[in-house]
Amino acid sequence: MVLVSSARDYINRMLQDISGMKVLILDSQTVSVVSVVYSQSELLQKEVFLVELVDAISMSKESMSHLKAVYFLRPTSENIQHLKRQLAKPRFGEYNLFFSNMLNTTQLHILADSDEHEVVQQVQEFFADFVANEPYHFSLNTPSNYMYMLPAVIDPPNLQNYCDRIVDGVAAIFLAFKRRPVIRYSRTSDIAKRIAQEASKLMYQQESGLFDFRRTEISPLLLVIDRRDDPVTPLLNQWTYQAMVHELIGIKDNKVDLGNAGKFSKDQQEVVLSSEQDTFFKSNMYENFGDIGMSIKRMVDDFQQVAKSNQNIQTIEDMAKFVDNYPEYRKMQGNVSKHVTLVTEMSKIVEERKLMLVSQTEQELACNGGQGAAFEAVTNLLNNQSVSDIDRLRLVMLYALRYEKESPLQLMQLFNKLASRSPKYKPGLVQFLLKQAGVDRRTGDLYGNRDILNIARNMARGLKGVENVYTQHQPLLFQTMESITKGRLRDVDYPFVGNHFQQGRPQEVVIFIVGGTTYEESRCVALQNGLNSGTRFILGGSSLLNSKRFLKDLEEAQRIARSSTGVV
Amino acid sequence: MATRNRTFLFRRYRDALKSVRVPSGRSAVSDGGAMIEMADASLLKQNRSYAPLSTHDPGTSSVGTPMMGLPPAWVDVSEEIAANIQRARSKMSELSKAHAQALMPSFGDGREDQHRIEALTHEVTDLLKKSERSLRRLSAAGRAEDSTVRKNVQRSLATDLQSLSMELRRKQSMYLKRLQQQKEGSDGVDLEMTLNGMHSRSEDDDFDDFGFNEHQMAKLKKSEAFTMERDREIQQVAESVNELAQIMKDLSVLVIDQGTIVDRIDHNIQNVAASVDEGLKQLQKAERHQKQGGMVMCATVLVIMCFIMLVLLIFKAILF
Numbered sequence: 001m002v003l004v005s006s007a008r009d010y011i012n013r014m015l016q017d018i019s020g021m022k023v024l025i026l027d028s029q030t031v032s033v034v035s036v037v038y039s040q041s042e043l044l045q046k047e048v049f050l051v052e053l054v055d056a057i058s059m060s061k062e063s064m065s066h067l068k069a070v071y072f073l074r075p076t077s078e079n080i081q082h083l084k085r086q087l088a089k090p091r092f093g094e095y096n097l098f099f100s101n102m103l104n105t106t107q108l109h110i111l112a113d114s115d116e117h118e119v120v121q122q123v124q125e126f127f128a129d130f131v132a133n134e135p136y137h138f139s140l141n142t143p144s145n146y147m148y149m150l151p152a153v154i155d156p157p158n159l160q161n162y163c164d165r166i167v168d169g170v171a172a173i174f175l176a177f178k179r180r181p182v183i184r185y186s187r188t189s190d191i192a193k194r195i196a197q198e199a200s201k202l203m204y205q206q207e208s209g210l211f212d213f214r215r216t217e218i219s220p221l222l223l224v225i226d227r228r229d230d231p232v233t234p235l236l237n238q239w240t241y242q243a244m245v246h247e248l249i250g251i252k253d254n255k256v257d258l259g260n261a262g263k264f265s266k267d268q269q270e271v272v273l274s275s276e277q278d279t280f281f282k283s284n285m286y287e288n289f290g291d292i293g294m295s296i297k298r299m300v301d302d303f304q305q306v307a308k309s310n311q312n313i314q315t316i317e318d319m320a321k322f323v324d325n326y327p328e329y330r331k332m333q334g335n336v337s338k339h340v341t342l343v344t345e346m347s348k349i350v351e352e353r354k355l356m357l358v359s360q361t362e363q364e365l366a367c368n369g370g371q372g373a374a375f376e377a378v379t380n381l382l383n384n385q386s387v388s389d390i391d392r393l394r395l396v397m398l399y400a401l402r403y404e405k406e407s408p409l410q411l412m413q414l415f416n417k418l419a420s421r422s423p424k425y426k427p428g429l430v431q432f433l434l435k436q437a438g439v440d441r442r443t444g445d446l447y448g449n450r451d452i453l454n455i456a457r458n459m460a461r462g463l464k465g466v467e468n469v470y471t472q473h474q475p476l477l478f479q480t481m482e483s484i485t486k487g488r489l490r491d492v493d494y495p496f497v498g499n500h501f502q503q504g505r506p507q508e509v510v511i512f513i514v515g516g517t518t519y520e521e522s523r524c525v526a527l528q529n530g531l532n533s534g535t536r537f538i539l540g541g542s543s544l545l546n547s548k549r550f551l552k553d554l555e556e557a558q559r560i561a562r563s564s565t566g567v568v
Numbered sequence: 569m570a571t572r573n574r575t576f577l578f579r580r581y582r583d584a585l586k587s588v589r590v591p592s593g594r595s596a597v598s599d600g601g602a603m604i605e606m607a608d609a610s611l612l613k614q615n616r617s618y619a620p621l622s623t624h625d626p627g628t629s630s631v632g633t634p635m636m637g638l639p640p641a642w643v644d645v646s647e648e649i650a651a652n653i654q655r656a657r658s659k660m661s662e663l664s665k666a667h668a669q670a671l672m673p674s675f676g677d678g679r680e681d682q683h684r685i686e687a688l689t690h691e692v693t694d695l696l697k698k699s700e701r702s703l704r705r706l707s708a709a710g711r712a713e714d715s716t717v718r719k720n721v722q723r724s725l726a727t728d729l730q731s732l733s734m735e736l737r738r739k740q741s742m743y744l745k746r747l748q749q750q751k752e753g754s755d756g757v758d759l760e761m762t763l764n765g766m767h768s769r770s771e772d773d774d775f776d777d778f779g780f781n782e783h784q785m786a787k788l789k790k791s792e793a794f795t796m797e798r799d800r801e802i803q804q805v806a807e808s809v810n811e812l813a814q815i816m817k818d819l820s821v822l823v824i825d826q827g828t829i830v831d832r833i834d835h836n837i838q839n840v841a842a843s844v845d846e847g848l849k850q851l852q853k854a855e856r857h858q859k860q861g862g863m864v865m866c867a868t869v870l871v872i873m874c875f876i877m878l879v880l881l882i883f884k885a886i887l888f
Contacts, residue, residue, distance in 0.1 A: 009569050021643075021721070026837075035833040041824045043833065044724035049717045051833055056841065064714060066639030103574060112581035120582075125572040175570040210572060255832065270829050323813055324738065327820075334828055 001508055001536055003132035004276060006176045007037045010128040014070060014098050015046040023050040023067045023092065025057050027079055030072050030100055032131045032141055032253045036274070054082045057091075065093045074129065075099045080107050084114040095120045100129040101168045102207065129172035130540065133254055134275055136529055137522040140169040141253075142542040145549075148191045148227065148515045149436050149557035154564045163191070166542055167198045170222065170512055173540065174203070180211040181222040181510065183497040184489070186443040189226035191514050196224045200497040220508035221484070223494065227515025227545075228437035229444050230476035231401060232366050234518050234550035235394050237359040239470040241292050242285040243519035245273065245342060247546045248349045251519075258345065271338045280335060286523045288471055289346075296339055303336045357381070358391045359470050365398040366473045374399060375410050382417050389422040393429070394547060400430050402447065404439055429551075432558045443493050446476050477511065477521045477539075481528050484509055485535045510538045516550070517541030640714070645706050646721050649699045653728055656695040660736060663688040667743045671750070686804075689740065693808055696733050700815050703729070716840065727823050730816065737812050744805065 011034060015022065024043065026034060031053070043051065054073060069092035073079040087095065097111070102125060111123065130138040147155070147162040174181055180203055185196035199222065203211045227234070238247045249256055254274040275282040284295050306329060313319050350356065361377045364370075378399050381387050396418045400411055418425055448455065483489045487505045496502070513521075517539055525539045543549065666688060670681040706722050824831050 006569055010571075013569075013571070021717075023717075031834045031837060035835075038833065039831040040833055040836055041723075041727060041831055044720060044727065044824075047724070049720040049724070050714075051837055053837060053841070056844070062714075064717070066643055067717070102572075108574060108578055109581055112578055113585050115582055118582070120578065121575075123574040123578040125574060127570060178570050210570070213570070253834065255829070255835070270835065272829055272832060319809070323809075323816060324734070324741075326816075 001177055001538060002135045003130065003138050003173075003176075003538065004037050004135050007033065007128045007130070007132045010126045010176070011038050011072075012046075014072065014096075014126060015043075015048060018068055018070060018096055020047065021067050022046070022048045022070050023052065023064070024048045025052050025054050025069060025071045025073075027054045027073045027076075029074050029141065033100065033128055034072065036253050037132055037276075039277075054079060058082050058086050061089075061091070063091050065091075067092050068094045068096065070096045070098065072098045072100065072126070075101050075103045075107060077107075080110055084110060087111070087114045087119065088116065090117055090119045092119075097123045098126045099124070101125065101127060101172055102210070127172040127175040130169050130176075131253060133544070134522060134526070136525055136536075136538050137517065138169075138173070138538070138540045139517065139544045140165060140540070140542050141544075142166065145516060145543040146553040146556040146560070148542070149553065150561060152190065152194075154560065162542075163195055163198060166195050166512070166514065167202060170195075170199055170224075170510070170540070171202055171207075173510060173538070174220075174222070175210070177220075177508070178213045179216070179220050179508065180204075180213060181220045182500045182502050182506075183222045183224070184494045184502075185224040185497065186226055186229055187493050187495060188441055188443045189228065189514070192224040192226045195512075195514060196222075196497045199224075200500075204498065204500070218504050218506055219500070219502065220510065221502060221506040223480075223484075223489075223509065223511045225443070225480070225494075225511065225513055227513055227541075227550075229442050230446055231433065231437040231550075232398065232446065233473075233475040233477075233520055234516070234545045235398055235547050236362050236366060236473055236520070237355055237391075237470075237547075238518075238520055239289045239359070239468075240286050240520070240523055241281075241289070242273070243523060244289060244346060246519050246544070248346050249342070250546065250548070251544070256342065258341065268337065268341050271342070273342075278335065280339060286526065288468060289350075292343060296343055299336055300340065303332055306332065353388050353391060354384070354386050355391075356470075357384075358387060358395065361395060362398055363469055363472055365395070365402050371403050371406055374403070375407075375414075378414060379417065382414070382421055389424055390548070390551070392418060392422050393425060393551070397430055397433055400434055401437070404434060426555065426558070429555065429558060432561075433554060436554070436557075444476055444480065448479075473520075475518070475521050475524055477513075478524050478528075480511070481509075481525070481537055484537075485533050505535060507534065508536050508538075510540060513539070513541040515541070515553070516543040516545040518545050642706055642718055642721075645702055646725065649702050649706070649725050652695050652699045652702075653725070653732060656692050656699070656732060659688060659692045659695065660732070660739070663692060663736075664739055667739065671743070671746055685743075689736075689808065692736055693811060696729060696736070696815055697811070699725075699729055723824060730820070730823050733812050733815055737809070740805075740808070 015024075024034075040051075048070070050067065054071070071083065073083075083097070097120060103123075108123070111120070131141055132138050142162060142165050144158065144162065147159055150159065152159055183196045183200050183203075185192040187193075238244045242251075245251055245256060249258065251273060254272060256271050256273050257269070258271065259269045272278070273281060275285055280295070280299060284292055287295065306325075310322055310325075310329065313322055358381060361374075361381060364377065365374055378395050381395055382392055396414050399414060403411065415427075415430060418430075419427055480489070485505065511525075522539055525537045528537055545553075663685065666681060666685050670685055703722060703725055706718060706725075829835050
């Protein structure tokens with residue numbers, strides 16, 4: 001059960017049986033699917049000499065009959081229309097159509113009807129319908145990700161699209177693993193329930209033949225949960241390498257765009273940050289910021305040594321050795337400058353926004369009690385001139401989530417202060433967050449203060465002390481995973497769909513977070529899998545969040561909700 | 569890794585629809601009939617296939633199949649390079665065998681092996697150089713439309729060439745090292761023996777005259793000839809290393825560094841899209857310029873002239 005390799009296997013199989021020069025045609029979604037797991041040079045090795053987008057390919061009329069077209073598309077109606085037009089006037093020698101998900105009969109009919117020249121060689125479904133960012137973490141890059149916060153009545157067709165995309169993606173995951181899971185969802189979330197039920201209908205009724213694999217002793221588990229069960233994690237500042245890069249600069253499909261961050265040389269404006277290709281990143285992506293500095297220093301020292309040994313070339317042997325090692329050397333050089341650039345940029349931001357100070361309070365709010373002290377700390381930071389608007393907003397949100405019920409008066413004071421301090425703040429956003437993800441709406445025990453056992457555990461941790469103030473927060477997912485491995489996930493909170501129940505502990509678990517995952521959770525899953533506890537976890541989400549994206553979704557949802565209530 | 573093949577169903581639908589559809593000429597011959605996989609291409613491929621192309625058989629060609637045509641000329645060039653690379657590869661394996669043989673202890677003087685190795689090395693280097701030259705031709709010729717395809721073909725071939733030349737160099741240097749080790753071993757013994765001899769003789773030499781005797785002269789000549797030969801050999805090796813380095817340098821421009829942003833598929837697509845957009849913008853600008861420039865100006869002038877003439881005409885009619 002490794003996502004990256006199964007996606008790669010699909011693409012390999014797609015390309016290897018077709019001999020000769022090929023052109024690979026993708027749509028805007030499958031581009032991400034392919035590019036996170038496959039590289040241009042690997043494509044060239046498979047004799048794919050042209051990669052194009054499906055809408056661009058239909059613009060040009062010029063014939064290229066010496067190329068064979070390999071289409072890899074999502075089965076959307078737009079793509080089918082593009083194909084239809086293309087097949088009416090074929091440009092390429094032959095057409096091999098691969099779809100990333102299930103085609104329905106109508107679509108197949110349309111395609112068959114438009115293939116008058118009989119150029120289509122094969123039509124296949126290859127279920128690589130997920131962006132495998134890391135071995136155990138996928139995202140669906142769902143457009144209009146704010147949909148999950150809206151009630152069902154506001155925009156039914158779009159919500160249906162949103163759900164369909166997620167159900168498709170989750171189904172593809174299980175098809176890729178050749179498994180049929182039992183499905184659970186978090187009780188309080190309507191959207192999680194809906195997705196779980198639709199997935200179950202698809203897997204057990206509509207396409208039960210397709211999902212009829214060899215039975216394993218214990219079925220894997222699909223757990224659909226809602227982002228709003230844990231709104232705290234995407235609001236926190238991160239201090240581990242990967243998560244921090246995403247929080248401060250932004251990662252998209254394992255790429256970091258430094259273009260608007262500052263002036264860099266041309267080849268450093270956009271860099272790749274993939275644990276598959278970069279060994280330094282792989283071994284350091286979960287380390288915290290301080291340790292990263294040390295590791296980078298070591299890497300630079302190593303590099304300097306190599307560079308020095310390359311400088312004194314005296315004999316022919318030295319020369320030969322240098323030429324032999326040159327590609328390696330260049331790769332190393334690129335890597336070093338990439339990581340140095342990233343870390344420099346981040347420490348600049350940390351300095352500018354006083355993130356050390358802010359983050360300490362954030363972590364206090366997320367992990368420890370003490371309302372009075374927290375109020376004071378937040379008020380102080382709101383008064384601090386050098387704290388940026390977005391950080392102020394997040395602090396108030398974290399405070400509101402934590403002390404929602406305890407003292408409404410002080411909460412009101414903070415709202416007013418925030419409104420007066422930050423001119424860009426849209427009033428009511430924090431209240432909207434509370435309405436969406438307040439204590440009554442959440443499943444699970446986010447702050448560990450609902451039952452005696454958790455309270456006791458929290459106190460024990462408080463006595464033991466913490467290693468690092470900035471990384472003491474554990475996402476709710478950690479607790480959820482722990483209860484799954486111990487077989488203690490409560491049926492009341494996470495009910496099963498239909499009459500497919502789980503006996504015993506599952507060995508394979510896919511946790512899907514509607515609304516998006518964070519890299520902090522991804523790290524948590526990777527560490528858990530590293531323990532070899534007998535249960536493997538895979539984490540997936542509708543998108544990959546940092547605080548900026550989470551707040552944007554929240555704002556968008558608030559805007560739409562407000563405008564629609566205004567109409568009604 | 570489940571997959572579902574819908575080809576069968578698709579074919580069934582297609583056939584069903586074909587019988588329904590009005591027979592609109594025999595526009596559907598292309599499937600299978602006119603396509604011939606080049607059979608000899610499969611002989612060339614070892615672990616990768618380059619050549620198989622669907623070529624057009626002139627015998628069965630019908631006018632109703634517009635999409636089948638001869639591939640552009642650069643395809644031939646790329647095939648030639650691919651064939652060259654294959655040849656070089658087989659020569660390389662021969663070479664490594666010859667290396668192994670030459671390193672084995674034998675009673676002969678190994679001159680024959682030496683010659684063979686030299687010839688083979690030369691041949692491989694030649695092939696690589698030739699491929700590299702034609703590779704450059706690949707980008708120069710042809711239409712502008714499929715330039716991306718050509719560039720990619722070039723890249724792929726360049727990557728191959730580079731890895732091949734790397735391999736060659738590695739083999740060469742390994743061979744040289746092993747050879748030197750062998751030589752050193754025997755030289756060491758030699759040295760000791762001569763040293764011993766010198767020792768014993770130096771005592772005699774004290775009594776001899778200081779001039780070189782005949783024996784010594786012969787020895788000197790021999791060693792001189794030996795040094796000359798050594799010198800030549802070293803020169804040769806250095807030359808071939810130089811040549812390879814040159815090829816490497818030329819190729820490294822073409823080869824993609826793995827793990828960098830250039831190696832990303834989406835990055836490449838976006839770049840193409842961006843440049844297409846830019847082109848479109850330029851075109852529109854040009855169009856606007858053109859409109860503003862010639863035609864519109866001309867028309868305005870003509871209209872104005874018309875008016876003036878008309879006025880003149882009216883004046884003329886009124887006055888006279």
